[in-house]
Amino acid sequence: MGSLVTSEWFRLVLGLVIVLAFSQLNALFLVWLERKVAGHIQLRIGPKEVGPFGLLQTIVDGLKLVGKELITPRSADSRLFPIAPVLVFMPVLVGFLVLPFAPNLIIRDMNVGVLLIFAFSAFTVLAILAGGWASNNKYALLGAIRSVAQNVAYEIPLLLAVLSVVLMVNSFQFSEIVKGQERVWFFLIQPVAALIYLICATAETNRAPFDIPEAESELVAGFHTEFSGMRFGLFFLAEYTNMFIVSAVATSLFFGGWHGPFGLDLGVPGIVWFLAKTYVLIFVIMWVRWTFPRLRFDQLMNLSWKFMIPLSLANLVVTAIVLKLV
Amino acid sequence: MNPFATETLAQMAFWVVVGLTFAGASIAVFPRNILYNVLGLALALAGVAGLYLYLGSFFIALMQLLIYVGAITISIVFAIMLSRPLHLEVPRRELPKVAMGLGASVVFFAGAVGVFSTTHWVPAADRGMDWSIAAIGHMLLTKYDLVFEVISLVLLVAIIGAIVTAGFTRRLSS
Numbered sequence: 001m002g003s004l005v006t007s008e009w010f011r012l013v014l015g016l017v018i019v020l021a022f023s024q025l026n027a028l029f030l031v032w033l034e035r036k037v038a039g040h041i042q043l044r045i046g047p048k049e050v051g052p053f054g055l056l057q058t059i060v061d062g063l064k065l066v067g068k069e070l071i072t073p074r075s076a077d078s079r080l081f082p083i084a085p086v087l088v089f090m091p092v093l094v095g096f097l098v099l100p101f102a103p104n105l106i107i108r109d110m111n112v113g114v115l116l117i118f119a120f121s122a123f124t125v126l127a128i129l130a131g132g133w134a135s136n137n138k139y140a141l142l143g144a145i146r147s148v149a150q151n152v153a154y155e156i157p158l159l160l161a162v163l164s165v166v167l168m169v170n171s172f173q174f175s176e177i178v179k180g181q182e183r184v185w186f187f188l189i190q191p192v193a194a195l196i197y198l199i200c201a202t203a204e205t206n207r208a209p210f211d212i213p214e215a216e217s218e219l220v221a222g223f224h225t226e227f228s229g230m231r232f233g234l235f236f237l238a239e240y241t242n243m244f245i246v247s248a249v250a251t252s253l254f255f256g257g258w259h260g261p262f263g264l265d266l267g268v269p270g271i272v273w274f275l276a277k278t279y280v281l282i283f284v285i286m287w288v289r290w291t292f293p294r295l296r297f298d299q300l301m302n303l304s305w306k307f308m309i310p311l312s313l314a315n316l317v318v319t320a321i322v323l324k325l326v
Numbered sequence: 327m328n329p330f331a332t333e334t335l336a337q338m339a340f341w342v343v344v345g346l347t348f349a350g351a352s353i354a355v356f357p358r359n360i361l362y363n364v365l366g367l368a369l370a371l372a373g374v375a376g377l378y379l380y381l382g383s384f385f386i387a388l389m390q391l392l393i394y395v396g397a398i399t400i401s402i403v404f405a406i407m408l409s410r411p412l413h414l415e416v417p418r419r420e421l422p423k424v425a426m427g428l429g430a431s432v433v434f435f436a437g438a439v440g441v442f443s444t445t446h447w448v449p450a451a452d453r454g455m456d457w458s459i460a461a462i463g464h465m466l467l468t469k470y471d472l473v474f475e476v477i478s479l480v481l482l483v484a485i486i487g488a489i490v491t492a493g494f495t496r497r498l499s500s
Contacts, residue, residue, distance in 0.1 A: 009335055080365075112385050119388040122396030126368055129403060133361055152400055 015107060019096045027240040031058045034286050041290040068229035076226060077134035084131030085227060085234035091123035092238050095245040100174040102258050102270035113174040114162060117249060118155070121204065124238070125151045128213070131235070132223035143222025146297065147213035150203060153304035154210075158200035160312035161193040164319040165253050178257030185261070187254040192315045194254040196308055198284075201246035203304070205239060208289040212297055247281035248274070255281070340380055347373030358416045360406055368399045385459045 032047065032055060039046025047054030072081055098113035100106045110116060125148055132144020166172055168189070169180045180186070187194035203210035214222030224235045251257060255277050258270030265273075295303065350373055353366025371394040378387035466474050 110384065112388055115388045115392065119391035119396065122391060122400070125400060126365065126395070130365060148400060148403055
């Protein structure tokens, strides 16, 4: 038994359980937060009946989703339809492998950590496409196609914005990037890249004003129209976990990771700084969602191809030149 | 043999990756549904990335995912969107086409086997040279600079060609 507890196998399972538990808890909290934020922005008070401040509302909702019947439409593709929600959730978990929560709280501090997160985001797009196509529903297919087009368009400026930070630190390693921000956070040096990253991350997670893949007023619910019960729940879970991951990446790339502002740690442990900044960024993304109207499809494409990509390229070139001169 | 030892785990991972690659490759070829083919191709390419991982090259594995799974398969998806609607009847397999496909892959397979068998393989530990990503990057921009630039030029021509073609047909239709 002793060999079992110390084995790599045991560590793998334990790590996976912790990550899964955290992502569920995080999603439950974020759904509650989203409803509260939306409520207050619209001069309502949001959920308040179940538990103190309505905190238990999402747990009850989650139980309801688990209890619901999983309906597969008669004309849906019976093989792809059930695995699409699983496929969409799987790559999201990989991100936790490299997120730098604190100096010694990184599951695996890889020297290509930043790349890992963006490499696996491709699977999310394919899974959304598979789900939308397998539903055999006009709205779902339209949503899936929009999602693919949007993700392709916004991944380019996103990667270019990240590259300008990588150029400054000369490393893809998260711990190195965070160490480079001990005194000055990178969003002060790279404000353009930080802004481009945040806009593109909002688009990559399919959040308003970039939520045309699931635009309720046009497409019912977009690519997940036909999914019921916990299959729908998994899409939801993936979206909120994705939101956490893009915000955590933004925190470590642009907002100092586990460091306090200007090298002042104030005796607060790194993980508290990290999580606080991540959740503030998530709040900003929610705030944006309930403030701005949805973009039209052509506006969305023009914004990326004609504005964001040239801007991020210019930013990258300027960064390279300045680094060479200084 | 301890089933929980790291060694066994690595062996298992290797065979899982090989299995995924083969399963993906057959899904990419056999079903008559083009979306299955694309997803199978993505699976096979991800399996190849796993093999790179197993060979200890994390960077190449991630690049494989980023470029082949992320960019190439998704551009194939775009091509599918522009082709015939998926709900139409699928045309039947034609024997000459299948034969030509088989022939091409046999030629490629024979060539690959030829290269494998004539290459003088050296274990990683015995190789004198530095094969890290940094070294390869330096070589690409010094010794093999010309090749690198020619490839970039080809890509540039392809991009300009695509823009010109798309712009031309758009002007015709408007």
